[in-house]
Amino acid sequence: MGIKQLAKLLADEAPECIKEVPLxxxxxxxxxxxxxxxxxxxxxxxxxxxxxxxxxxxxNADGEPTSHVQGFFxxxxxxxxxxxxxxxxxxxxxxxxxxxxxxxxxxxxxxAEKELAAAKEAGNIEEQDKQAKxxxxxxxxxxxxxxxxxxxxxxxxxxxxxxxxxxxxxxxKNGEVWAVGTEDMDALTFGCPVLLRxxxxxxxxxxxxxxxxxxKAIEGLNLTHDQFVDLCILLGCDYCDSIxxxxxxxxxxxxxxxxxxxxxxxxxxxxxxxxxDDWVPNEKKAKEAEEKEEAEYDTDEEKEKxxxxxxxADEEDTEEEVVPIYVKARKLFNEHEVITNLDxxxxxxxxxxxxxxxxxEMGFNPDRVKSNIEKLQKAQKANTKPQSRMDSFFKPLPxxxxxxxxxxxxVGSKRKANDTKGKKGAFFKKR
Amino acid sequence: xxxxxxxxxxxxxxxxEALKDLVQDANIDCSEDELSIQAMDSSHVSLVQVxxxxxxxxxxxxxxxxxxxxxxxxxxxxxxxxGNDDVITLKAEDTADALTLMFESPGQDRIADxxxxxxxxxxxxxxxxxxxxxxxxxxxxxxFQRIIRxxxxxxxxCVISCTKEGVRFSVSxxxxxxxxxxxNNAAEKEEDQVIIEMEEPVELTFALRYxxxxxxxxxxxxxxxxxxxxxxxxxVEYPIEEFGHIKYYLAPKIDDDA
Numbered sequence: 012m013g014i015k016q017l018a019k020l021l022a023d024e025a026p027e028c029i030k031e032v033p034l035x036x037x038x039x040x041x042x043x044x045x046x047x048x049x050x051x052x053x054x055x056x057x058x059x060x061x062x063x064x065x066x067x068x069x070x071n072a073d074g075e076p077t078s079h080v081q082g083f084f085x086x087x088x089x090x091x092x093x094x095x096x097x098x099x100x101x102x103x104x105x106x107x108x109x110x111x112x113x114x115x116x117x118x119x120x121x122x123a124e125k126e127l128a129a130a131k132e133a134g135n136i137e138e139q140d141k142q143a144k145x146x147x148x149x150x151x152x153x154x155x156x157x158x159x160x161x162x163x164x165x166x167x168x169x170x171x172x173x174x175x176x177x178x179x180x181x182x183x184k185n186g187e188v189w190a191v192g193t194e195d196m197d198a199l200t201f202g203c204p205v206l207l208r209x210x211x212x213x214x215x216x217x218x219x220x221x222x223x224x225x226x227k228a229i230e231g232l233n234l235t236h237d238q239f240v241d242l243c244i245l246l247g248c249d250y251c252d253s254i255x256x257x258x259x260x261x262x263x264x265x266x267x268x269x270x271x272x273x274x275x276x277x278x279x280x281x282x283x284x285x286x287x288d289d290w291v292p293n294e295k296k297a298k299e300a301e302e303k304e305e306a307e308y309d310t311d312e313e314k315e316k317x318x319x320x321x322x323x324a325d326e327e328d329t330e331e332e333v334v335p336i337y338v339k340a341r342k343l344f345n346e347h348e349v350i351t352n353l354d355x356x357x358x359x360x361x362x363x364x365x366x367x368x369x370x371x372e373m374g375f376n377p378d379r380v381k382s383n384i385e386k387l388q389k390a391q392k393a394n395t396k397p398q399s400r401m402d403s404f405f406k407p408l409p410x411x412x413x414x415x416x417x418x419x420x421x422v423g424s425k426r427k428a429n430d431t432k433g434k435k436g437a438f439f440k441k442r
Numbered sequence: 443x444x445x446x447x448x449x450x451x452x453x454x455x456x457x458x459e460a461l462k463d464l465v466q467d468a469n470i471d472c473s474e475d476e477l478s479i480q481a482m483d484s485s486h487v488s489l490v491q492v493x494x495x496x497x498x499x500x501x502x503x504x505x506x507x508x509x510x511x512x513x514x515x516x517x518x519x520x521x522x523x524x525g526n527d528d529v530i531t532l533k534a535e536d537t538a539d540a541l542t543l544m545f546e547s548p549g550q551d552r553i554a555d556x557x558x559x560x561x562x563x564x565x566x567x568x569x570x571x572x573x574x575x576x577x578x579x580x581x582x583x584x585x586f587q588r589i590i591r592x593x594x595x596x597x598x599x600c601v602i603s604c605t606k607e608g609v610r611f612s613v614s615x616x617x618x619x620x621x622x623x624x625x626n627n628a629a630e631k632e633e634d635q636v637i638i639e640m641e642e643p644v645e646l647t648f649a650l651r652y653x654x655x656x657x658x659x660x661x662x663x664x665x666x667x668x669x670x671x672x673x674x675x676x677x678v679e680y681p682i683e684e685f686g687h688i689k690y691y692l693a694p695k696i697d698d699d700a
Contacts, residue, residue: 033484035484035485036484036486038486038487039487094485396647396695397696398649398693399487399693399694399695401482401486401568401691401693402486404693405570405571405675406568406569407566407567408566408567408569
């Protein structure tokens with residue numbers, strides 16, 4: 012999932028784009044949340060079980076899992092109580108070229124299944140637990156459960172035409188929401204202005220939320236958006252393999268030196284780094300072509316043709332295109348299928364229907380459902396006349412252009428010697 | 443080098459008390475001619491702004507602009523060690539990682555000094571434009587404090603509306619409703635006066651919780667000035683005589699546009 016090592020690379024190379032903020036500071040914000048990721052998180056985390064039994068998912072009377080519904084219900088209420096307005100974005104169909112990644116995931120599942128069987132035989136509970144978690148799958152039913160719950164709660168749901176992160180990022184770029192809440196670093200590659208991570212309250216809300224700022228990230232890395240996308244592809248995304256032997260440091264250095272993947276490939280020492288075949292399909296084709304005496308394809312010419320919709324094209328051997336896979340990935344990041352200008356509405360919750368759904372169908376404790384619904388109603392009432400924020404009236408003063416940027420110190424820590432660059436009047440200009 | 447000596451040390455004590463409940467960390471920004479603080483609460487709903495003119499101190503020296511980041515709770519703890527009549531002196535080197543606070547008793551027979559560790563605060567100062575407000579209301583600060591305290595009994599949201607009739611503070615909650623109306627009042631003593639200047643009527647809704655935090659500044663001055671215009675933050679200003687002011691800005695609650 013996501014972009015390999017991007018978070019770490021950003022922390023090292025562009026630390027100013029990452030901020031830890033208290034949950035409170037998100038008050039009044041609209042946030043698009045990657046629902047698919049949340050479902051997985053809940054199905055893995057919300058479990059019960061003793062020390063002698065492998066932890067099991069919560070289930071209703073029919074034995075269907077309900078962990079995800081429980082998780083969505085309580086977490087959404089938590090968001091609402093903090094004055095946050097969540098929008099949940101569900102995945103649509105996966106893009107065609109993700110199939111490689113999906114096959115890999117399937118293989119992992121099969122492996123886990125085998126190991127689970129082995130662990131059961133050996134009676135190793137810890138191992139059983141671990142493998143059972145790997146087997147968790149969010150299918151259509153789970154998605155629909157959550158959608159139904161959210162609808163009854165009056166929370167807007169967006170069905171992404173394709174990937175949820177892309178859709179959420181588009182909403183964010185379009186100003187319809189303030190930030191995207193996901194763990195997936197992909198969102199930054201999609202150009203989402205503000206990314207929020209760790210919105211899980213795993214540690215009873217004491218943990219701060221990690222806020223990442225796209226603009227500061229590419230400024231900090233000193234890259235353009237296109238270069239940033241290429242960097243992410245080199246690091247390793249869901250859509251294609253990456254070049255073996257290129258780690259985060261090298262990827263960044265190459266992008267800085269050559270500017271784009273095409274140039275890197277031209278200058279790359281192929282003996283040292285193995286480039287996957289589908290990155291350079293033309294070379295392979297060219298070889299075959301020689302044998303078959305077919306017309307040669309020119310890389311550049313072919314690239315210009317990428318305008319045609321090739322996501323529909325069959326990915327199998329019959330493919331006629333010779334567009335390198337990284338170009339397809341790049342296109343996915345830049346021109347993902349999304350819908351915008353949605354009418355996002357937060358409505359009142361339907362108490363009766365919601366109670367019925369949770370108590371009768373999901374088998375939740377009626378008392379707890381009641382008290383949670385009361386919390387939800389209270390939060391919704393408070394949000395009918397929402398508190399506005401200071402920054403919607405007063406804009407930050409232009410910063411001192413990085414004149415002073417010592418490592419962030421935490422409360423009570425020692426102040427770093429302030430370098431003397433702060434010219435007179437440079438701080439806090441008085442109006 | 444920064445050094446500021448204040449005979450009426452109480453003022454600085456009261457200032458820190460007036461903001462410690464609202465903001466956790468803040469910068470004291472010192473320049474040649476003033477000492478200022480600007481900070482927001484953690485929800486970014488309100489903002490406090492303090493200005494003290496250099497002329498108001500007995501002695502004020504600031505060689506170069508300097509920001510002193512402090513934790514308000516810790517600062518308050520240290521200031522608790524100062525008597526109300528003490529003379530307070532603040533001192534910091536240009537690259538210091540601590541602020542020295544010296545407390546001298548009026549008879550000069552007891553001198554205490556404390557050092558508060560400073561920190562780097564990642565603050566984004568906001569530019570606050572000078573604007574004309576549609577309504578300005580000057581009233582005794584004690585009266586304002588009482589109104590806010592009384593209304594809090596009934597609810598957590600208060601509507602302040604300023605009309606020809608006067609200024610009305612209203613609240614409604616589960617218990618019931620409450621209204622306090624103040625009219626223009628030209629009392630003899632300036633501090634008791636209620637003076638309302640109004641171009642157009644204004645009505646705004648605010649969270650009482652924050653207004654209550656603001657009234658912690660009541661002891662700093664006899665009067666408070668509220669300035670309001672439609673759909674912008676209210677300004678609650680406590681002037682500190684011949685010295686400066688502490689101003690609070692609070693974003694209103696606005697009907698949902700979505």
